[in-house]
Amino acid sequence: SQQGEEDPQALSIQEGENATMNCSYKTSINNLQWYRQNSGRGLVHLILIRSNEREKHSGRLRVTLDTSKKSSSLLITASRAADTASYFCATDARKTSYDKVIFGPGTSLSVIP
């Protein structure tokens, strides 16, 4: 089962531009995480934002969380060709400390040099 939806499904931008990806989810959460996956490789954890946080920064990444709308956004500023990858949001339902993490369908980002 999938908890969330992401849009856009695919995004193509020029190097140097900003990329914004959105994620929506259905149930209450403990936290939301964003991951990057290069083609055919494992997941790289980018950032975690907790349900009581509204915004978080990490380098060129900015994540927002709106629990009232059950949505999150990932902004990558000054994109680079190396940012080309698939990006997934993942949420854990607010039940126990160790509830399962569910992934959204992902956004495929292409950064053109």
Next chain:
Amino acid sequence: GAVVSQHPSWVICKSGTSVKIECRSLDFQATTMFWYRQFPKQSLMLMATSNEGSKATYEQGVEKDKFLINHASLTLSTLTVTSAHPEDSSFYICSAPRNTEAFFGQGTRLTVV
């Protein structure tokens, strides 16, 4: 951060044989681990929740006799794909939670020929 090790990173097997994938939490104990499957250009789909000392919980549509899960210790969960067929070819990835954060293995690419 916590480390989860998955082995092997890739495996090719003949149709009809069984393949075992291991997931280890290296520096923490995990009473629960999760197994995901990812088909090309798709998101990660949760297959099952592995519970230490008890039976795994399978998601709807996942055959428990096909995908055997054993969580015999607090640091090791195994997924065995039994009587593998070409349609089982996929990327399998495990995760272990700690303090409400999810830590992922590197993934295993299974190719059944």
